[in-house]
Amino acid sequence: MDDPVLYTNGRLFTSDPERPWAEALVVDGDRLAYVGDDASARAHAGPGAAEFDLGGRVVLPGFVDGHAHVLKTGEAQLGVQLTDAADLAEIRRRVRAWADGRPDAPRVLGRGWLYDALPGGEPARWMLDEAVPDRPVYLEANDSHSMWLNSAALAEAGVTRDTPDPVGGRVARDPETGEPTGHLIETAADALVLPLLHKATTDDDRDRALAAAVRGYLSSGVTGAVDMGLDEPALAALVRAERSGRLPLRVAGHWLVQRGGDPDGHLAQVRRAAELAATHRSGRLRVTGVKFIVDGVIDGCTAAMRDPYADGGNADPIWDADVLAPAVAAADAAGLQVALHAIGDAAVRIALDAIEHAGRVNGPRPRRHRIEHLEYAAQEDIERLARLGVTASMQPVHADPAIRANWNAMLGDARAENGFAWPAMTAAGARLAFGTDAPTAPHPPLPNMFVASTRRSALVPGLPAMEPHLAVPVAEAIVHGTADSAWACRAEHDQGRLRAGLLADFIVLDRDPFGDPDALLGSDVLLTVVGGRRHVDRLAQPRPARAAGPNRNAVKEGP
Known part of the structure; x- marks a missing residue:
């Protein structure tokens, strides 16, 4: 030794x-x-x-990214980067440049576009056809809750005017012709595009993407991550890396339970997660729970709100309460951690109802369930979250002022001034875990801590702070990104603190x-x-080992 x-x-x-x-x-x-x-x-x-x-x-x-998508973070690094593309002209320029630089690539893949960069805030296939007319283009939104396709991609995916909307999603259509516009919203992208892209992606592609993600995480100070959306291809890539000794990052994964029309199918997915949790329990890779996406996002007006958006519209939840509750109860009974994506205050309430239902059905047991994002929640539900012992898993980088204009406009009232209310969570007594949700935001943790502790922009530092009264001190932010994130994924006896006996x-x-x-x-x-x-x-080399002797603690200062 x-x-x-x-x-x-x-x-x-x-x-x-x-x-x-x-x-x-x-x-x-x-x-x-x-x-x-x-x-x-x-x-x-x-x-x-x-x-x-x-x-x-x-x-x-080492930071524990409390909410991440590890493989997708690596894949995003290899595609067109659009988060800071200010307008349609810049988006087209980048898409065309990526395609021109890779003439043999069968598809153009990218992510990160923002609604307020587009005319009218709506993506359309013709906008991309002008940039790349001869190859399919698939661009994931910055929030990962919708996808923008050109005409060639719609044809490849087989999306036509006759394609039905899947449960929990929608194919945007021209109001006059009924033809798809190229905007696939929520589960429509998952159901109609992701299977095609999964088949078109090789194991070598995924291994390269995972290696890129791991390098990025380690170089920025992340030593562990909670993967909030495992599926079969992503898990297989992680297993290959673990078995070959190429997974220095510690990953705790939540199996994504897809919303469908069959409750028995939901229970089958929960059983699959339980099988994986019993199999993958190493120090580098654990399957610890399941994830349900209860609603969408405020930017796209697909988050479920108790009161309408500024334009008078609203959105139904992806998982309604009656369908969600039995699936959550089954996961709870199996000893799985339950993570519920809930951004709007109506979705937060549905998520808490489901967790409370599981407690009534299954009785007392150790639990560490979580709600992800909580961008806007009612005060009474924040207090209820704390009372139920539910972790508030939140991402400060989503509050960056550089990407808040559309978010604020969609809420359109005083609600925007009380969004991302991290201090309210801890004041109520809830555990607060910080993550990035990469690749929906940059994965480095230090800019995440900057936004948390200043409410200023890490993307455009000169912008004024938004809601500075909701900032948290630097030390507290770091605790939320290390010790609290480790606790939230049941790793507090190994990770998140510098204490004798814990992992180095x-x-x-x-x-x-x-x-x-x-x-x-x-x-x-x-x-x-x-x-x-x-x-x-990048540190200097160590001093030589010291010789034993009566004065061995009197170390001479050296270079």
Whole structure:
């Protein structure tokens, strides 16, 4: 076994309430053997330890992205990037450039477009036909809740005026001709396009995408992620990486239960998740629960609201209460964690009703159910969430002022001033876990912490803050992105804090964000350690191991 490794002279924020700050740590194997002061760390490490002088730099627990889509994050890095495309002309330019640079690619794939970049806020096939008329183009919206196709893609997918709308989704159609416009909303994209794209994607494609995602996560300081949408292809890619030793990232997955018209089919999906949870239980890959997408998104006016949107319209939930409740109860009975995507206040209420129903049906048992996003929730439901012990899983980067204009306009009233109310969750007594929902937002955690602690934009830093009274202190934001996210996926005994006995998952920054949150945007991750193994490594080499002797703790300062 290797000798312990000693890291000294640091400014360690531990995310551990028993000892929030420390100077040094000792790594023994894949775990932390000591966290505390320099002198005691040297004594604990012993004479054979290599020593790294941190030079006063900040050390944090590795971030646990509380809500992510790992494989899709890698796939997104390989397609057309559109989140910062300001208008249709720029979208067309990027789509055409991507296609021209890959003449042999059978399709143009991309993601990230925003509604307010489009004329009238509505995507249409002809807009893309002008850029690429001869190949199918599939562009996922920034929120991942709809897809924009050109005419060639509609033809390839077989979407016509006679294609019925699937349960929980809609094919947008021209009001005069009934022909599809190229906008597939909610489950329409899942049902009509994703099976085709899955078949067209090879295992090698997925392996490359997963490798890109893992590199991106580790380089930005993420050592664990909760994958909120596992399906068979994504799980297979993760299993291949795990078995070949190419999965240094720790992944806890939630199996996506697709909404269909058959309640027995929902229960079959829950049973499949339970089988996978019993099979995949390693330190790198766990299947821990299921996910239900109860509603859509505010940007597309598909989130279910108690009061109408600014234009007077509203949206029905994807999962109505009567269909959702028995499926959630079945997952709860199987010991699975239940995660419910609920963005609008009506959907949040349906989600809480389903969790409460499961408690009545199945009786007392250990539970860590979660609601994802909670972008707008009624105060009484926030209090109820805390009372039921449900985790509020939220994504600060979705509140970035640079992408809030359409969100605010759709709500159109005082509701927009109370969105993304993170302090309300903790004030009510709920556990709050932070994630990014990558690739719907950038995956690096430090910009996520910046938005959380300033309510300013990480994408356009010069924009003024929105609802600054809803910001949280830097230290609290980091706890929500480390310790609380680990707790929320049942990993608190291994991840999320710097404490002796826990896994040696930590990062070193080149700037200190605690005095100035702006440092979160300019800071680089110099070192990422997962299970004691150094991955991203830009630190100086260690000092040689110290010889044993009566004065072995009197270490000479060296380079």
